[in-house]
Each structure stands twice: as C-alpha cells, then as structure tokens.
Amino acid sequence: MDAQAPARKVVLAYSGGLDSSIVIRWLQSRLGAEVVTFTADLGQGDELGPAREKALGLGVRPEHVFVEDLREDFVRDFVFPMFRANTVYEGQYLLGTAIARPLIARALVEVARRTGADAVAHGSTGKGNDQVRYELAVTALAPDLRVIAPWREWDFKSREAMLEYAEQNQIPIAKDKRGEAPFSVDANLLHSSSEGKVLEDPALEAPEFVHQRTISPEDAPDKPTIFTMDFEKGDPVAIDGERLSPAALLTKLNQLGHDNGVGRLDLVENRFVGMKSRGVYETPGGTILLAAHRGIESITLDRGSMHLKDELMPRYAELIYNGFWFAPEREMLQAAIDLSQQMVTGQVRVKLYKGNVTVIGRTSPYSLYDQDLVTFEEGKVAYDHRDAAGFIRLNALRLRVKANRDRRA
Numbered sequence: 001m002d003a004q005a006p007a008r009k010v011v012l013a014y015s016g017g018l019d020s021s022i023v024i025r026w027l028q029s030r031l032g033a034e035v036v037t038f039t040a041d042l043g044q045g046d047e048l049g050p051a052r053e054k055a056l057g058l059g060v061r062p063e064h065v066f067v068e069d070l071r072e073d074f075v076r077d078f079v080f081p082m083f084r085a086n087t088v089y090e091g092q093y094l095l096g097t098a099i100a101r102p103l104i105a106r107a108l109v110e111v112a113r114r115t116g117a118d119a120v121a122h123g124s125t126g127k128g129n130d131q132v133r134y135e136l137a138v139t140a141l142a143p144d145l146r147v148i149a150p151w152r153e154w155d156f157k158s159r160e161a162m163l164e165y166a167e168q169n170q171i172p173i174a175k176d177k178r179g180e181a182p183f184s185v186d187a188n189l190l191h192s193s194s195e196g197k198v199l200e201d202p203a204l205e206a207p208e209f210v211h212q213r214t215i216s217p218e219d220a221p222d223k224p225t226i227f228t229m230d231f232e233k234g235d236p237v238a239i240d241g242e243r244l245s246p247a248a249l250l251t252k253l254n255q256l257g258h259d260n261g262v263g264r265l266d267l268v269e270n271r272f273v274g275m276k277s278r279g280v281y282e283t284p285g286g287t288i289l290l291a292a293h294r295g296i297e298s299i300t301l302d303r304g305s306m307h308l309k310d311e312l313m314p315r316y317a318e319l320i321y322n323g324f325w326f327a328p329e330r331e332m333l334q335a336a337i338d339l340s341q342q343m344v345t346g347q348v349r350v351k352l353y354k355g356n357v358t359v360i361g362r363t364s365p366y367s368l369y370d371q372d373l374v375t376f377e378e379g380k381v382a383y384d385h386r387d388a389a390g391f392i393r394l395n396a397l398r399l400r401v402k403a404n405r406d407r408r409a
Helices: 018-030 049-057 071-084 098-115 130-141 159-168 246-259 284-300 303-322 328-340 387-408
Strands: 009-013 034-041 065-069 119-121 146-148 184-187 192-195 225-232 235-239 264-270 276-282 346-353 356-363
Touching: 009 018, 009 098, 018 034, 018 159, 034 049, 034 098, 049 065, 071 098, 071 235, 071 246, 071 284, 071 328, 098 119, 098 130, 098 303, 130 146, 130 303, 225 246, 225 284, 235 246, 235 284, 246 284, 284 346, 284 356, 303 328
Parallel strands: 009 034, 009 119, 034 065, 119 146
Antiparallel strands: 184 192, 192 276, 225 235, 225 346, 264 276, 346 356
C-alpha cells in the first residue's frame, strides 16, 4: 500500500479505555477512515462488554466491532512454546507483555482480511517497545497493510490536551482519569505489569497497592502448599492429576501463586528503543511453571541438550522481547527447542511457601537419572572408578602445557 495514500478502513487494537477511544475519533476525523475495532480477551480480567458499547457509541458500525476470547490460543500457541525454552529476558523478566503482542497483531491482520481493511492501528506510545512489536509482526504477516501509530502523528502535547479533545468529541471520561493516574497497568493471563508515575524512581520501593495479582509474601500462609504438575512433551497438562486446558491450567497456577505470594519482580530493564525503564511485574503462574519445567527437564534432558538450550535461550528471549516472534530465526530456534522436548514427560512435585517455589520431587518414564550410577554404594551397573584418572589427565593436558610455559617465561 502507498504510505501516502489515505486509509479507507482501519482495524484498531481497542482496549475500551480513554486513550484508545480518542484514537477512534482521531482516525475518523483526522484521516476520514472507517474504523473497525478489535478487542482481545487475553485474561486481563476486565469486563469487555463496555468496550463494545463504547465503540458503538463512537460511531463504529455493529458489524465492525469485534471482541474475541483468545485465552486458549494465547496460552497454547504463545505462552507454552515460550516456556519450553525456559525463557527469561535479562535473567529475570518472563516476557508477559511481549508474548501477547504477536497474537494481537495476528488477530488484527485476520480481522483486516475479513473486513477488507487496508490498514491497522495501535495505541502504543512512541517511547515504548509495543509499537515495535506490533509493527514488526504485522509487517511479517501482511506487508501490504499500512500500520498507523497515532501517538507518533497527532499533535497532543499534554494529558490535558487529550482530555480537552475527549470532551469536545463527546468521549466519556471516567472521574479517575481527570486526576493523576498513579501508574499504568497492562495485564493478561500470564502477568500484570505496572509502570510509570509512582514507580519511575528506581530507588524507591513500590507501594504495596501497586501489586495486582499476588498477596505479600509476608502475608502468605505459614503452611506450605504442595501439589503435583504433569508434563507431556514439555507442556503442563494436569495439576494434582486433574487434566486442564492450557488457559485453565495457567489460571489454576495463578491462583496458587497468588495465595502464596509467588511471582513478584521489581525490574529495571533495557527497552529495545534504547532507554531503561522500571516496572513491577507479577507472574505467579509463570514463575511456578518455569521452576516445574526446569524440574522435569533435569531428569529427562541430557547434558548436551540442556546446556545448548541454556545457551540459545537469551537469544530466543531477546527476539521475543524485541518483537521478532514471526521472524525466521525465532522459528528456527523454536524448532530446535521443540525437538528437545520430545521426552520431557513426567510429574513434578512443587512446594510453595511465602513467595518461594521449590521442586521437591520429579519422576518420568523417560528419566535419565540412574541411581545405580550415582550411588556412593557399589551399584549394579559397571563403572570403573579408575577410568576417571585418564579422563582427568586428558582434560588437564592443556592446563599442564600452559602452566609449564608460564613457569619458563
């Protein structure tokens, strides 16, 4: 599509909030475009009915208002594949926001095809990562679609100017939006993230009221919670023997994590666009899943596979964080990761206690753990201790050569 040509019909990623409602009116009035709204239920916990009503109230035609439940797609096709790699960004962040964006982008493209739209739009700011994630994903899936980013184009200089525009255009403004919002929140079934305002100074501890999905570890029960999780080919399938759908299983883990104060993270991260940002993340179910998955891998993956996965993981995490979910290199890594999971099947026993997650047991029909090999007692499997001497001498050879050279120098 010609980047200079006006968009006739635009599919907007619509949350139902004030900012995205302003985007609807701006697209209609400034660009003269017909607006299609798409709202995804990713388990953010909000009632999505009002989003439909707000869109209709802003002149969006009923057949152009799309609200879809994508919770199962989100967990099955995005969250679980990511966790097969034990993915963490910069050693801590479980990528709860980043992993949702390619799914929303894919849905925007699908709705654009169904409605004959020639453009999609998002409400991400010009300072954040999400603008990059949306636009890279849309380009990978539909390079013919134009992507409109109002925050990079409109002339609003302040929050007050946006509120004034909303009043002039009969856009409802919630009372709390007229004051100073204490922080912004993004949430889905995997996590919640809080940023801005009271959290901008990284030297100050986050107030307790910031936390959305967990009780304080200090307030968690004095008695631990113990349960089992079953895995099949790297994915969790059951808790305490009850088989659950992907979304239902993550929901159950979230509740267990919430009740035990598990999954809080206060992080200063490096954004892809170049700046650092401070966020408070809560990923109760994901934190449990990561520990349990590593637990079942510990007895089913051999050393070479496990260590190679750990080497690949930072690159894989960076690709997701930076918005390259649909890039060929991410798909190549995913294929290798998925191949490693063919025997990652079995059961893990997990203990939660005051913010901590501990794997206390693991079993698998494909276990590589051989008690006869590791016991200090004489085992049934032949293992000649004297073989270790030659093994050590060969590995020490280069060290001996270097030490002798350095001594002569």
